[in-house]
Amino acid sequence: MRARKVKGLDPDGTLADNAQRIVRVRLDEVYAFFPAALEPDAVTELHDLRIAAKRLRYVLEVTADACFGPYAHTAARRMRDLQDLLGEIHDCDVQLPRVEALVAELRDADTRELLRRAGAASDLDPALAADLPHADDWRGLLALESYLRARRALLVERFGAFWRDVEREGLRARLEYAVGERPDAPSDLATTEPAT
């Protein structure tokens, strides 16, 4: 997902004024994914939202303490938590098709083995299905597949609850106020970025 261009940046302006413009655009980018990202099967939207959250988080980490004060720092932490949660969902979304592909591949291999065992027979003797080459693999692979599906469902629920908390907190309005009005901006503090 390409980042939106931030207009009006001026190398000779102050860091805070330029950072304000960047934060506003990155904040809009995050909110543009709602409500679509709250749909359970919104794989692409969740992936793109994770990237948008990462972009907002990093600009806040660079500028929060130096320019905007404590709420910008809090917003950076919220974006980090959002990014982590979406990352866990993304891991399920990436791993599950690979597990399914391996299951399909092994099933095809066992089918080929059965046909080999059948030889010239006109029908298949059920006894030939005993001890297929991948019989020992099914249990673990199907457990893993089910685990990934169930875990994803739980994480998506948690994401919904997380976002409701963010909305209740009023993150958007509070961050816009922090970067626009800078009520708590430090005047002469060196920045300290949060650990990631």
Add this chain to the structure above:
Amino acid sequence: MAKARDIPGLRGDMRYAEAAAETVAVRTQELFDHRAGVLDTSDIERVHAMRVATRRLRAVLEVYAPCFPGSLLRPALADVKELADALGARRDPDVELLALERFAAAVGPRERAGIERFAERTRSAQLAGNARLAAALGRADADDLRGRLEALVEHVGGQRPRPEGPD
């Protein structure tokens, strides 16, 4: 995970370009400080630390992009992205293998054969990722990525601000 280093003297009222020079200098140093031992697959935290450093550097290059000449920034940013992608190609299987080990340990012996079957593929991906990372590090050295990033810093750091006040 390593905490990001402070940027000494960074203030909201400083010139954007000056902040760019200070920040990119620190993040460049951080990136190369994390380079040692990243190809060692027995210690997966090294790759993680360097990947995070790469992300932080990439982020500040994007945040401060208007301060740098595009002809210097674009190739440096592309090379940092390539390095980040290569680190990700190693890190993703590292993390997956760790999760599979934990899953196998939790579910019990009857499930392990299937999980091991899947893990074999992840190990292959880890080796391929390590080879990609080795190549990316080699290219970064050959193309003097560090020197080019330092040149970016020098370029904006050496520029004087516009005079203030009435003519």
